[in-house]
Amino acid sequence: MEKILQLYTRPFFLLGQYIVLLLQVFTIPDKWKVFFKQLIKEIYKLGVDSLGIVWIISIFIGAVMAIQIQLNLTNPIMPQYILGLTTRDTLLLEFSSTIMCIILAGKVGSNIASEIGTMRITEQIDALNIMGVNSANYLILPKVVGLMLFTPVLVVFSMFFGIMGGYCIAIFTDLVSLSQWEYGIQSYFKEFYVWYSIIKSVIFAFLISTIASYHGYYAKGGALDVGKASTKSVVVSSIYILLMDVVLTKLLLQ
Amino acid sequence: MIIVENLIKSFDGNIILKGINTTFEAGKTNLIIGKSGSGKTVLLKCLVGLHKPDSGHIFYNNRDIVSMKPKELKHIRTEIGMLFQGSALFDSMTVLENVSFPLQMFTDYTKAEIYKRAMFCLERVNLLHATERFPSEISGGMQKRVAIARAIALNPKYLFCDEPNSGLDPQTSILIDELIHDITAEYNITTVINTHDMNSVMGIGDNITFINQGEVAWEGNKDKILTTNNKVLNDFVFASNLFQKVKEAAINDSPEEA
Numbered sequence: 149m150e151k152i153l154q155l156y157t158r159p160f161f162l163l164g165q166y167i168v169l170l171l172q173v174f175t176i177p178d179k180w181k182v183f184f185k186q187l188i189k190e191i192y193k194l195g196v197d198s199l200g201i202v203w204i205i206s207i208f209i210g211a212v213m214a215i216q217i218q219l220n221l222t223n224p225i226m227p228q229y230i231l232g233l234t235t236r237d238t239l240l241l242e243f244s245s246t247i248m249c250i251i252l253a254g255k256v257g258s259n260i261a262s263e264i265g266t267m268r269i270t271e272q273i274d275a276l277n278i279m280g281v282n283s284a285n286y287l288i289l290p291k292v293v294g295l296m297l298f299t300p301v302l303v304v305f306s307m308f309f310g311i312m313g314g315y316c317i318a319i320f321t322d323l324v325s326l327s328q329w330e331y332g333i334q335s336y337f338k339e340f341y342v343w344y345s346i347i348k349s350v351i352f353a354f355l356i357s358t359i360a361s362y363h364g365y366y367a368k369g370g371a372l373d374v375g376k377a378s379t380k381s382v383v384v385s386s387i388y389i390l391l392m393d394v395v396l397t398k399l400l401l402q
Numbered sequence: 403m404i405i406v407e408n409l410i411k412s413f414d415g416n417i418i419l420k421g422i423n424t425t426f427e428a429g430k431t432n433l434i435i436g437k438s439g440s441g442k443t444v445l446l447k448c449l450v451g452l453h454k455p456d457s458g459h460i461f462y463n464n465r466d467i468v469s470m471k472p473k474e475l476k477h478i479r480t481e482i483g484m485l486f487q488g489s490a491l492f493d494s495m496t497v498l499e500n501v502s503f504p505l506q507m508f509t510d511y512t513k514a515e516i517y518k519r520a521m522f523c524l525e526r527v528n529l530l531h532a533t534e535r536f537p538s539e540i541s542g543g544m545q546k547r548v549a550i551a552r553a554i555a556l557n558p559k560y561l562f563c564d565e566p567n568s569g570l571d572p573q574t575s576i577l578i579d580e581l582i583h584d585i586t587a588e589y590n591i592t593t594v595i596n597t598h599d600m601n602s603v604m605g606i607g608d609n610i611t612f613i614n615q616g617e618v619a620w621e622g623n624k625d626k627i628l629t630t631n632n633k634v635l636n637d638f639v640f641a642s643n644l645f646q647k648v649k650e651a652a653i654n655d656s657p658e659e660a
């Protein structure tokens with residue numbers, strides 16, 4: 149009986165724990181100088197270091213998307229420029245924000261969770277608390293702020309390289325002519341799509357960094373448990389990203 | 403001075419500490435001894451406020467930290483230094499950065515002053531040659547010494563050490579023990595040390611509290627421990643043959659006390 153009851157109360161307990169942690173995170177830093185130093189470090193570690201994976205994935209997905217869409221455009225009435233337009237809009241609307249952020253959840257989220265988790269089990273977090281440092285604020289706030297600031301850059305970066313991938317197809321294959329592709333990516337452009345992606349990505353960045361930090365911060369046990377916590381944080385944040393995607397799309401695009 | 407009154411602590415209904423009463427004196431190394439799993443670490447973590455006790459009081463010179471508000475607790479923590487069982491050095495920082503960290507967070511020192519103070523602490527523990535290395539690049543004994551340097555950086559009034567010499571060879575252990583003992587006397591710190599190492603007990607046991615099954619089973623110092631009649635303590639202390647022999651020697655030296 150108690151077990152069954154726990155099954156229902158546990159989600160509320162976890163949510164409460166998450167909120168309590170966030171309340172500790174979003175307080176005024178003890179020392180602004182230390183905060184900004186950490187912030188720069190995190191932007192570099194979480195953001196700048198992700199540029200590589202982002203441009204490689206984007207360029208390939210952009211190229212593949214262009215080929216696949218072209219192969220499916222079998223109807224001869226359909227104008228050729230549709231290819232550029234569709235590829236561009238798919239990148240702008242979904243790939244460069246949502247899919248990119250799910251990839252980031254894998255790279256950045258697991259990094260955050262394992263770093264904080266290791267600090268927890270080796271008593272480094274206790275050491276911070278003993279000194280009188282607000283460990284949640286000191287460790288987590290720079291990560292959250294850093295990732296939220298830099299993810300839009302990654303998104304725009306991904307959009308650019310995705311379209312470059314399509315360009316490669318237009319230039320190096322005869323699936324579509326360069327002029328048709330160029331005409332396609334410029335027609336019916338809605339600037340709001342870019343903003344929509346950026347707004348989504350900032351919220352996803354918040355989800356990734358806080359969920360990963362939460363799993364790391366409350367890790368207990370040994371190295372194995374840190375690994376588990378980091379895997380779990382990736383799964384959980386991916387699910388919440390997709391859920392939030394639906395909600396935001398309904399709110400922003402309709 | 404720290405006074406502990408009726409401290410009770412349990413985890414999920416499992417009572418670990420069943421009403422601890424004891425006093426830790428300033429300028430002395432106060433040892434908490436007991437078997438593995440007897441609750442030494444839990445007691446230490448209650449003392450520094452990392453665990454909230456179920457009931458009881460802990461007075462730091464008449465200030466009870468159990469009923470303290472977070473702000474007061476934060477203030478008193480700048481007077482506390484702690485050495486963890488696994489050193490707990492920040493592994494993304496160099497040795498020098500580790501020792502500088504508390505100074506950066508809690509003082510208004512300039513860069514030069516921070517550097518000076520950190521180097522002073524590192525010199526005190528004989529580590530001036532390793533300041534630029536990372537914790538993963540130095541030995542366990544050196545890590546412990548860095549942790550000591552970090553713990554004394556802010557001139558603490560209270561120093562807590564959780565098994566400062568676990569995992570170290572006997573010679574290095576003695577070095578660490580003596581370092582802690584000297585620093586304690588030098589700055590009149592109230593030092594509390596968890597240990598189950600009998601070498602430490604005999605070396606620096608100014609004041610000893612023996613914990614057994616969640617209760618204080620004996621109190622005294624290193625001179626009294628050899629000649630006590632307390633059954634459980636004797637079992638604990640004389641588990642090793644070496645100390646059995648030491649005891650016999652002590653009894654032969656002073657038959658009237660035995």
Ligand SMILES: Nc1ncnc2c1ncn2[C@@H]1O[C@H](COP(=O)(O)OP(=O)(O)OP(=O)(O)O)[C@@H](O)[C@H]1O
Pocket residue numbers: 413418436437438439440441442443444445598
């Ligand atoms: N956070 C916790 N949650 C639940 N039980 C705990 C917790 N911390 C400690 N315990 C339990 O308290 C008991 C005492 O543990 P403690 O770590 O204080 O032992 P110890 O005396 O320090 O042992 P050792 O000498 O091996 O370090 C153990 O049975 C342990 O399982």
Ligand SMILES: [Mg+2]
Pocket residue numbers: 442443444487564
């Ligand atoms: Mg212990």
